Amino acid sequence: MKNFEYRITQYPADDFRELVFVCSNSGECERQKIPTDQMDVLARLLNDMGQAGWELVQLAFAEVGVVAFWKRDLQAQGPN
Numbered sequence: 001m002k003n004f005e006y007r008i009t010q011y012p013a014d015d016f017r018e019l020v021f022v023c024s025n026s027g028e029c030e031r032q033k034i035p036t037d038q039m040d041v042l043a044r045l046l047n048d049m050g051q052a053g054w055e056l057v058q059l060a061f062a063e064v065g066v067v068a069f070w071k072r073d074l075q076a077q078g079p080n
Contacts, residue, residue, distance in 0.1 A: 002073055002074075003073070003074045004071045004072065004073060004074065005071070005072060005074055006057075006069070006070065006071050007054065007069075007070045007071075007072075008067065008068070008069055008070070009049075009067070009068045009070065010064075010065055010066070010067050010068075011045065011065050011066045011067075011068070012064070012065045013062075013063065013064055013065040013066075014065075015041055015065070015066075045068070049068075049070055052072075053072040053073070054070040054071070054072045055070065055071055055072060056068060056069070056070060057069040057070060057071050
């Protein structure tokens with residue numbers, strides 16, 4: 001059985017000033033009018049954590065910013 005460790009990180013809204021997600025009551029979300037530079041910010045965040053062995057579990061978007069939930073195998077090597 002694999003064992004995982006978890007990490008929760010928060011990124012300020014200023015980093016995602018134009019990242020817009022619209023969600024329906026059923027929980028379906030889609031992005032709208034997202035400038036390329038904002039997508040690049042999100043891609044860098046995902047790639048940096050992925051290279052350290054972290055797998056994204058979920059992103060939560062709020063007025064104050066983005067909260068990311070990560071997990072990785074305890075056997076994984078890499079910086080925190």
